Amino acid sequence: MRRAPFGAWACAAVLALSLGPPLSALGQGVAAQAGDQALQSIERGRALLANRTETGCVLCHAVPGFAAGGQLGPPLAGVGQRYSAEQLRRRIADARVFNPQTIMPAYLSTEGLQAVALAYQGRTVLTAQGLDDIVAYLMAQAK
């Protein structure tokens, strides 16, 4: 294999440096990074809740932090106080566990579904990370 001319390597190195985190960020403590991650999770959760075509949560629920919300499901204000994060996770993952007749979609299950849209066949609506992010948002509203 022909080696790339030195110029190309130098460019790649400069690019890698400029794309990397700023030097000041490298000094941040672990706690600050954990805080950042929690904030990012809450932000992603908010975006997922707001997504009317992908999750549709706000079509059925009034969600704290959103102006308009649906009324097919109970308002989600205060759910972070009434439930633990794990309980919330289970309700959103598959609400049928608590009420087999529920109209709420199962967001982390592919079991026993009917008339599944082609795009969702064989996959869950949310990823485990997405579910965690939504739970992080709802828990953060309780504080």
Ligand code: HEC
């Ligand atoms: C088609 C309407 C519908 C959609 C869409 C929907 N839900 Fe629900 N949800 C319900 C209904 C109805 C209930 C009441 C529980 C039942 O049916 O047994 C419920 C219950 C809940 C509960 C428990 C609330 C409580 O006070 O007990 C949570 C939390 C929740 N939903 C979150 C979500 C999230 C997050 C999304 C989006 C990822 C979502 N829901 C999407 C209809 C919906």
